[in-house]
Amino acid sequence: MKGKELRRSLAVLPIGTVMKLTSLTARQIRYYESQGLVLPQRNDGNRRMYSLNDIDRLLEIKDYLDDGVNVAGIKAIYEQQAAREAARKAKQDRPLTDADVRQILQDELIRQGGLGHPQDGVDPHRPL
DNA sequence: ATTCTCACA
């Protein structure tokens, strides 16, 4: 079941297509990249090429923004996610630790409920 | 026609 992830990871979409698929302006898309929220590939002509995963990431970013989470907060969330993923592998593969579950629950709470304001970042240790 | 980078009346 690996060909699917591979296809979703193939960067074949130019920014123009991404704009239509996400309803975001090229300005916004490039800005989010400058903030490390998405990392599209570049083709020979230095043109950005996006994968389906990038599209999902962009749509997710838009949702977070609508929920009041600022770019810094979203960046923090993805950094935690990467950190937890890394820790998961390094720790061998047990499904999820208690800390992982708490973290996931917290992220869900932040994503749905309207925590986080356009001025402060997201405090990963804010008590539930 | 498209996208890129850079800069700001």
Place this chain on the structure above:
DNA sequence: TGTGAGGA
């Protein structure tokens, strides 16, 4: 974030 310049 928008927008226009100047180049590829």
